[in-house]
Structure formats: C-alpha cells, structure tokens
Amino acid sequence: MDYKSDIEIAQENTPRKITEIAGELAIDERYVEPYGHYKAKIDYNFLNEKKDTPDGKLILVTAITPTPAGEGKTTTSVGLADGLRKIGKNVIVALREPSLGPVFGVKGGAAGGGYAQVVPMEDINLHFTGDFHAIGAANNLLAAMLDNHIQQGNALGIDPKQITWKRAVDMNDRQLRQIVDGLGGRMQGVPREDGFDITVASEIMAVLCLASDITDLKERLARIIVGYTYDGKPVTARDLKAQGAMAALLKDALKPNLVQTLEHTPALVHGGPFANIAHGCNSVTATRMALKLGDYVVTEAGFAADLGAEKFLDIKCRMAGLTPAAVVIVATVRALKYHGGVAKADLNQENLDALEKGLPNLLQHVSNIRDVYGLPCVVAINAFPTDTKAELDLVEKKCKELGVNARLSEVWAKGGEGGRALAEEVVRLCDEETADFRFSYELDGTIEEKLDAICKKIYHADGVQLVGNAIKQAAQLEEIGFGKVPICMAKTQYSFSDDPEKLGAPKGFTVTVRNLKISAGAGFIVALTGDIMTMPGLPKVPAAEKIDVDANGVISGLF
Numbered sequence: 001m002d003y004k005s006d007i008e009i010a011q012e013n014t015p016r017k018i019t020e021i022a023g024e025l026a027i028d029e030r031y032v033e034p035y036g037h038y039k040a041k042i043d044y045n046f047l048n049e050k051k052d053t054p055d056g057k058l059i060l061v062t063a064i065t066p067t068p069a070g071e072g073k074t075t076t077s078v079g080l081a082d083g084l085r086k087i088g089k090n091v092i093v094a095l096r097e098p099s100l101g102p103v104f105g106v107k108g109g110a111a112g113g114g115y116a117q118v119v120p121m122e123d124i125n126l127h128f129t130g131d132f133h134a135i136g137a138a139n140n141l142l143a144a145m146l147d148n149h150i151q152q153g154n155a156l157g158i159d160p161k162q163i164t165w166k167r168a169v170d171m172n173d174r175q176l177r178q179i180v181d182g183l184g185g186r187m188q189g190v191p192r193e194d195g196f197d198i199t200v201a202s203e204i205m206a207v208l209c210l211a212s213d214i215t216d217l218k219e220r221l222a223r224i225i226v227g228y229t230y231d232g233k234p235v236t237a238r239d240l241k242a243q244g245a246m247a248a249l250l251k252d253a254l255k256p257n258l259v260q261t262l263e264h265t266p267a268l269v270h271g272g273p274f275a276n277i278a279h280g281c282n283s284v285t286a287t288r289m290a291l292k293l294g295d296y297v298v299t300e301a302g303f304a305a306d307l308g309a310e311k312f313l314d315i316k317c318r319m320a321g322l323t324p325a326a327v328v329i330v331a332t333v334r335a336l337k338y339h340g341g342v343a344k345a346d347l348n349q350e351n352l353d354a355l356e357k358g359l360p361n362l363l364q365h366v367s368n369i370r371d372v373y374g375l376p377c378v379v380a381i382n383a384f385p386t387d388t389k390a391e392l393d394l395v396e397k398k399c400k401e402l403g404v405n406a407r408l409s410e411v412w413a414k415g416g417e418g419g420r421a422l423a424e425e426v427v428r429l430c431d432e433e434t435a436d437f438r439f440s441y442e443l444d445g446t447i448e449e450k451l452d453a454i455c456k457k458i459y460h461a462d463g464v465q466l467v468g469n470a471i472k473q474a475a476q477l478e479e480i481g482f483g484k485v486p487i488c489m490a491k492t493q494y495s496f497s498d499d500p501e502k503l504g505a506p507k508g509f510t511v512t513v514r515n516l517k518i519s520a521g522a523g524f525i526v527a528l529t530g531d532i533m534t535m536p537g538l539p540k541v542p543a544a545e546k547i548d549v550d551a552n553g554v555i556s557g558l559f
Helices: 006-012 018-024 073-086 100-104 121-125 131-151 203-210 214-223 243-250 284-293 305-320 333-339 352-372 389-401 411-432 447-457 469-479
Strands: 032-034 040-042 057-063 091-095 116-119 158-163 167-169 179-181 192-194 196-198 225-229 234-236 257-261 266-269 296-300 326-331 377-382 406-409 463-466 487-490 510-519 524-529
Touching: 006 116, 006 121, 018 032, 018 040, 018 257, 057 073, 057 305, 057 352, 057 411, 073 091, 073 116, 073 257, 073 296, 073 326, 073 377, 073 406, 073 411, 091 284, 116 121, 116 411, 131 158, 131 167, 131 203, 131 225, 131 243, 158 192, 203 214, 203 243, 203 305, 214 243, 266 284, 284 296, 284 305, 296 411, 305 326, 305 352, 305 487, 326 333, 326 352, 326 411, 333 352, 333 389, 352 377, 352 389, 377 389, 377 411, 389 406, 406 411, 447 463, 447 469, 447 487, 447 510, 463 469, 469 510
Parallel strands: 057 296, 057 326, 091 266, 091 296, 167 196, 326 377, 377 406, 463 510, 487 524
Antiparallel strands: 032 040, 040 257, 116 257, 158 225, 179 192, 225 234, 257 266, 510 524
C-alpha cells in the first residue's frame, strides 16, 4: 500500500458544504457566518437560544508526557468523535486552533492525522478565519497605546522599568525574546527593554478563550495589568482606555469556528493557547456551544495530563462550571519505550524491559486523573504497525492493575471504524461510572501553597521552591489582592519535573519557580518554572523548509 501524507489524504476528501453541517445541527442560518464553502463562524448569541437545552456529556482527551516518538492526542480526539458517530451517537468534537509557530517549526500541523483529521486542514493550520491575527492585533494595540501614553507625558506615572506587557507575533522567533526599542531620538518613543511572546502565550488568547460573551470579554480586557507606576500601583488596560478598541478587534474572533472531520462529524475549532506556557484549552464558548449541540462532546487539552488536563480541570472547569464525564489518556508503545530509555532509532524493535521501565509515566497520569481528580478514565493505545502483541498485552495488564481499561485505537489508519472499541468504552464509562470530580487545590490557600499542591499531587515532586523575583512577586500579588486565583504553570512539556531530561516518572526533585506574573484579565497567575520561555525558536531544519504551494494554489509539505 502506498503511503499517503496527511495533507494528501485531506486533499482527496470531499467535504460537505458547511451550511449543510450547520443545518444538521439545527443552527438557524442567522447565526451562521460562512467563510467560503467549508468553514463558518457561529454567532455566540446562538447560546442564548439554547440556554434551556440540557448539556451533553463532556469527554476530555489528554496524553502521557510527549516524546519525539509522538502520541497522537488530536488524532485520537477526532477519531474518537468519528467512532462515537459510527456507533450511532450524536457527537461534536471541540478542538484548539493550531499556531503558526509549530506549523513552521518542529511539530507541524494540529488538525489530526491520517484518516482522523478535521478539514480543510490547510486553512485550519494556516490563517483559518483570522482569529490569531485579531488576537495579535489587539495585543499589540495595547502595547502601542501603553508606549504612546508614556511618550505623550505619562500622566499615569508608568515606570518603564516595570512594564510587564509584551508584544506578540504568532511565529517562533527567538530574536524577539529580548529587545530594546524606542531608539532614534526623542520623537521615536521612549527607549526601553521590551520583548515578544508568541501569540498563543498572550493573555489576550487566554481572555478570549475564557470569556463568556462580548461584555465579559470587554471587562476581562479592561482588567489586564500592563505594568506598574513608580510607586508600585498596577496599571490596567482600563487606565489606558484601551478595552473598547481591543474588543472591537476581537468581536468576530470571539465566535467559534465550525468545520468537519473527514467523516463529516461536526467540529468546533476555536482558540489555541499552548499548554506548556498558557492554559492549553479551546474556548469556553465553543465547549458550551458543543455541549448544547451534541449528546457527547470530545475535547482535548494540550500536551500531557500534568499540563493541559491539569489546567483544563483546575482552571477552565472551575471558571466555567464544567464537569467531565470521562477522560481518555492517549499513549503509544513507542513513546513508553522512549521513556524507558530506548533511543528513537530503536523504537521499532520489541523491548518489554524498556516498556516496563517507561510505563510508570502512563500509570502516574492515570493515577492523577483517577485519584486526584476523581474522574473515570480509559487508556487509548494509539496503534503503530511495529507494536507487538506482547507489548500491547503488557500495557493492558498494567492498566488493569489500576482498575482502568486500555483500548487499541486505530483511527490514524481506519478513521472512525478504528475508534469503535474506544468509543464503546467511553460510552460505558459515561453510563456506568460516576465522576467524583474535585480540584487538585482550593483557591483559599496562599500562592505558594497552591504551587506546592500542584507540584506534589500532580508532578509528584518533593515540593516547590520560589527563587529570584518570584519571592517578591508572590508577596506583591498577595498584597494587591491576587492571592486567591488559580495558578497556570508554565513548565516543560517533556517531563513531570521542570527538567526536560528527566523522563518517565521521576522522583526526588523540587520544582523551581523563578517568575510569577498576574494575568488579571484571564483570572490566574502564571508561574514560570525552570528554563521555560514564552517565545519558542525555530529548529536547525524548520518544517517551513518543506512547505510549498504550486501554480494551482495547492499546498504541499504540511503534516
């Protein structure tokens, strides 16, 4: 059989008109705003019409700690939704929008893979409906108004050395991490140190994803803290009178995007914060809309369960009043062997010893979901042709010892048909097991107590240590009234610890927090750990080098 790339599979598919997909969902056409034939925005006012409709069951898809071997979380999410549809369920998948950073960097696209994709994959992976551009524009408008205020007399007394707001661009560009701007003389601005975040790490992204409507969006934007005055008082976007113009830029971006899978299952793709440096979930609006439209809603949270799922449960569910009915934890035999010490080049060979050594990573994620959060879960083994029966049996056996079932997922090769077994187990969990959902920490503790709870309960660390600026920042944030908000951990995705070299399920480590930043609009504190950065760089050979477009406008090289 000839191997086909993800983009070739997607381009051979014939999508249905998006108006047909919306029609089947019984969305009145006055709420549907088509962007071409195959994608549309759904006006959030549609939710007002559905407010008395019961919610469907929410299924969260998460994964083990990522490796270069790949896990396939988005692919599994899409395939599970198609699998649920195969067994007669009314289902919608709710996903994040991909960032251009990974598309042109290392990871490639984020629209699924093989025969479990959302389409049009080229549009979704590139500009889509312009949401990220709007978010970047709103972010940079605030930055421009901030610097202009200082230039025009600085009536608020903003200290240029205490500005915390950065500019944003949706690209991996390490050159912009730390810059000096405002050079060239008195009329060219005030010289100061500055920097860029990638757009998905912007607080505007978090605000958009957590806002319930345009009024809530505007109020959250107004609360954003951009820096401090010379006497230490916070300066907000409201002080700069910026929230109205920012909301005007974001009014269409706030509307969820409707697309479809290769098998025509409806998909809401909206928002895209990274889970290692932001809260890693699609928008609350899209999730709520999906829950009103489907009996089952499959959603995913970025990276592993210690990052995306932790933030989904401790931040998003807390703020939006959501309770998942079940959780799917995606793993591959290859990735588990990598955690067990096998080099990437040797992962195709059966190695039960290495698999046994790597399995604690999966089992720790499973235990966290079951024992910390009180949620039913299933392990989805994302199948590779090189997996042996002995390896698959070992994973299933170890999961059963924890009282959790494992199901083989073959959605990459077979689409929804390859997700039937997983879909049936998810339905069983929803019908037969009751969630006893609880958070990993409560809000009434101190900032350090909440950090300590996450590090001990979720990462299984010995504790947390605040260093450098973080000590003073914790005291300052408590003093100005932000001690009772959730914590958004910014941590490497490659380890439970803050050291990407510590694979598997490490023990005997302490997590180091070096910086604490309030995202007052989003409503949480960002804790930067280890060497994590909010602006990635490109690799030696960027994925962008392989992407091209021909004379007919057909794109190649996306994956």
